[in-house]
Amino acid sequence: MTVGVDGFPESRAAADWAAREAVLREAPLRLVHVEDWAGVPCAPAFERLENAGPVGAEGLRRRAGAVLEEVADDVRRRYPGLPVSARRMPGRAAAVLSVQAADSQMLVLGSRGRGVVGGFLLGSVGIATVGLTVTPVVLVRPPGEPVPPPAAPVPNRDVVVGVDVRADTDPLLAFAFEEAARRGCSVRAVHGWSLPFAFSYAPQLDPGVRQEAADNVAEELSERLRPWRARYPSVKAEERVLVGAPAEQVLYEAADAGLVAVGRRIRRPPVGGHLGHVAHAVLHHATAPVAVIAHD
Structure with a gap:
């Protein structure tokens, strides 16, 4: 460490x-x-x-x-x-x-x-x-109350992980499940989404469009979690597929978290590393410790 x-x-x-x-x-x-x-x-x-x-x-x-x-x-x-x-x-x-x-x-x-x-x-x-x-x-961040003594038990609050189903999620989910197994707590996988602008009026024409899109996203998230649930059977994993900006949804779910995990893509631009807007927002506003996990 x-x-x-x-x-x-x-x-x-x-x-x-x-x-x-x-x-x-x-x-x-x-x-x-x-x-x-x-x-x-x-x-x-x-x-x-x-x-x-x-x-x-x-x-x-x-x-x-x-x-x-x-x-x-x-x-x-x-x-x-x-x-x-x-x-x-x-x-x-x-x-x-x-x-x-x-x-x-x-x-x-x-x-x-x-x-x-x-x-x-x-x-x-x-x-x-x-x-x-x-x-x-x-x-x-500094705690809002006195730091407990080393021997004092620390509440095993959930590990909240923001998942982008379009990205390589294995390093991020590996970290989240391993940390949850080590702490004896649950994983809450959060994905925020919205319909593309081109489909903005589709739900008004066909109310089933939004539900179908939500079901597809939920299925994709469940598939991402499947191998990690099998690898860590003792870890309870919950899915949160929420409509809205991803950063806002992760922050909302992270309000009572023990640890928050977000990913960032590994890039090699001439001026240095890259931090996506979701990770950037969570780093600035989450009150729980935030882990940033690099992935391809």
Whole structure:
């Protein structure tokens, strides 16, 4: 497990969530801070910690090191049996985190508040990191209540997965079912759809058109889930075929989720990775941890 750490409280929440996941998987935890002073959000974060004015690069490095060690010490204290390592690395944050995550089960990052564009995660650095990383990336928001002690049970709320039946869904469904099996919870597969514009008036002429289209979409979703239900018979899987924008429907279903999973297509454009509008919207507005799964 790899987690990105910066000077903001959000990354501390990410570190705690990642530590719980590492314990669940019996895997070591790697904390990574990238010294990317060109990424504007990083430097002010450390300055604000001590209410100080502008400082030089060496001062920022010392403060970054102090923050990293503080987070590492806190995780070791809360999870004494968990192997924890801490790394400070120079470079562009998105590229370094992507490389560091290559041999991990997932990369965990802290996410800012709803709708906020600035900051480490939902700003350009965060979007670039998600777009460049093939390993599953999970974005975690700070909890609205105190973080429970490590031994406290965590409610096994559903894993909600947004499914595009026109895309390669196997990596996404594999992740969702495996996580549900590990947590002992259910999978809720959500597909939002609407009739093409050319058929906008068809339901008025023939009321059966919409129902027929809905049945076809439901059948396609059921077919996508069939092999995963067979592979994970202990996991209850529910289907939600809903009329409306896909992002809105996923967000609605995710309101009480323990984990939300969305996919993104792997593309290699000259300027970096690609994040679709559904994943982008869910990342910005979901309150539960959001996993972004790359697929072809």
